[in-house]
Amino acid sequence: MNLTFLTSDAIYLPIILGTWAIFCIYKFSNIPTIKLWEVNVLTLVASFPFYFLPYVYRRDVLWVIVVIGIIVVSKIMQRNSANIAGTVGRAGYLRLVHFTRTTTKVVRNKNDLKNVDVLILSKHQLEQLSKRSSKQHNYLVELVNQAIQQNISVLSLLDFLEQKYGYIDIHEETMINPSDLRSSKTYRFAKRITDSVLAIILAILSLPITLVTAIAILTVDHWPIFYTQERIGKSKRHFDVIKFRTMISHPNNTVTSTSLGKVLRILHIDELPQLINVLRGEMALVGPRPEWVLLTSEKSAPKNYWLRQAVRPGLTGWAQVNYHPSRNKTMRRRKLGYDLFYIKNRSFFIDSLIYLRTVRKLSTFWKTPLE
Secondary structure (H helix, E strand, O other): OOOOHHHOHHHHHHHHHHHHHHHHHHHHHOOOOOOHHHHHHHHHHHHHHHHHOOOOOHHHHHHHHHHHHHHHHHHHHOOOOOOEEEEEOOOHHHHHOOOOOOEEEEEOOHHHHOOOOEEEEOHHHHHHHHOOOOHHHHHHHHHHHHHHHOOOEEEEHHHHHHHHHOOOOOOOOOOOOHHHHOOOHHHHHHHHHHHHHHHHHHHHHOHHHHHHHHHHHHHHOOOOOEEEEEEEOHHHOEEEEEEEOOEEEOOOOOEEEOOOHHHHHHOOHHHOOHHHHHHHOOOEEEOOOOEEHHHOOOOOOOOOHHHHHHOOOEEEOHHHHHOOOOOOHHHHHHHHHHHHHHHHHOOHHHHHHHHHHHHHHHHOOOOOOOO
8 A cells, every 4th residue: 555645745735625614614504594505605715725735636626626515515404494483372473583484383282393493482481481480481391391302492582583594683672782792803903904905906806997987977977976975984983985976966955866877876886986995994895884974863773773883884794685775764673683693793704605695696687786
């Protein structure tokens, strides 16, 4: 047996790459709402730099890709999909689960626990569990114990929404500890460097589009090419967001679109100058969208709304790729739930998924607005 191959770098580098791929698969597969193809793409992209290391031959790379594919499929198949949610008693509070792909089942006795993946308890039912003298307590304890014996997950509604859908339910009684939204200094520093580098790369790649757009606006709609709008940034600091001019303000306080405005907004080209805000440190590539000062006040904002200002606002974000633009206070509250989930769980892995979904949304004929 030839042992030379076992002592060469040609075998150790693929092992290192495989270990890194398994780590990435684990991190990606635990992100709520992620799909199998997204795990595949993101893991291969994250592993791509290893392909340029010395002594990694072409056949080894092909072998590693095949192995990664097999691991991804097996990992996803082992995930607890929680397709059927059981709820004790009435399922009225499950109306908060605004995702039609969730199947709910009312659990009235032990037999109803069949084919249930996760048992969800409301806040009121959790309070009943603490009242040991009540009949409701004994009834709930019996069902919960039976669910645990059958390896059924038992979660509160808030935990279910967060773990499965990446969403924190916000209502008047929701209490969020601001310390839970903090991140390490190392992550913040690395994210700032990453945002700056990617912003420079994107600015260079989009330079032809930027020049053509500027010339077109100057020719058709005349000066000015850009306009600024006061927005609310990190720690409630105000800053001017930069965009290509797409609207015209009239003396009677009305606003109309310019000749090129509608097209620029549909293609999201009007957002390109915001890369300058990223380089200034006023914005990040990923984060909650910056709020317009004139549309946001202490009275009109939902509870816990200002916690979203714990991070820099972004060009795109978790709320933008998982929800549609908000048009009323209820939708703003729901969108806030996505923003707070991102702030609480932010990492380069979630950022990578947001980048991928943003590209996918923009590539769908630009029909899905980000904001």
